[in-house]
Amino acid sequence: MPPARHHARWHLLITDLAHAASQAIRILDEHPAGQDTTGRDARLWPYLQTWGEHDVLLRDLALQPAHPPTPSPGLTPEEQEWWTARARSLRSHDLLQPRESLYDATGRQLTVAFAPHPDDADEEVVLVLAGDIDSPEMRAIGRYDTDDEAIRDLPPAVPPGTLFPNGPAPELISPPGLRLAQLTRDVIDAQHSASVAEAISYVTDLPPHAPAGHIAQLTEFLDTCATWATALDTRAGREIAVRLRMLSAQTGHLVQDLAQVGEQLEEAVAVLPPHRTPAPRHLPAPRPPAVGTTPVAAVPPATTASTQHR
Secondary structure, three states, X not given: OOOOOOHHHHHHHHHXXXXXXXXXXXHHHHOOOOOOOHHHHHHHHHHHHHHHHHHHHHHHHHXXXXXXXOOOOOOOHXXXXXXXXXXXXXXXXXXXXXXXXXXXXXXXXXXEEEEEOOOOXXXXXXXXXXXXXXXXXXXXXXXXXXXXXXXXXXXXXXXXOOOOOOOOOOOOOOOOOOHHHHHHHHHHHOOEHHHHHHHHHHHHXXXXXXXXXXXXXXXXXXXXXXXXXXXXXOHHHHHHHHHHHHHHHHHHHHHHHHHHHHHHHHHHOOEOOOOOOOOOOOXXXXXXXXXXXXXXXXXXXXXXXXXXXX
């Protein structure tokens, strides 16, 4: 594949998988069939877990062609300039509708988006845009009549990144069994903006369309506390009730604002960039290079028992 900033991390992760495979084979060789498997399974589990987490990475990399295709829209340089300017204008007026986003083997972000036809407001064209669609570097590199044609002409997507590429995610304050803690875990594991938007919807959704979200439950809790404080029939109780109802009103505004943010994430159809490659589980991860130094070189392939068995 063409050079890209994420290749060294991919290489290290694949080497880590090879190490896990060789260790698993060694453990199996040391525990013949018929013996007690409890200790063997406990030793195997970390290496099996590594493959369970990262086998999709190998699958996606195996699907990459030796020479990735590039969109071939047949646009002249003048047409590319015209469509780029139009895409920027449409985006600034919230008239550009992203359909799909991916990264190619070079680490370039590609977005398929619907745009109004310049000659017929009732029709749409499909554009392939390179780069962050909200940045000045965004360029239109393809124009199609349907999204199927545009997606078919795209290069294969490379594996998206992870939220915490340099190590495990931080420990959650709440136990994993609580619903909000599980939603936080879902966001940590998410690679697509739609997954984060879905988690936000669980926090903000209101009945009768859905079970009361967490903020709605907090609003009900604060209102109940205010009612209780009022029932004290004291001056202090009434003052506390006023404060609680003010806090309740603020949660109502928070629900509206957060719901709008969730809609923006849903419409962004974005994925985490591939250079956010997960850290290896068994081998040491390279430290980020200091300013002014060269990046960490790729780790050479290790000769392991896994390669011998293949």
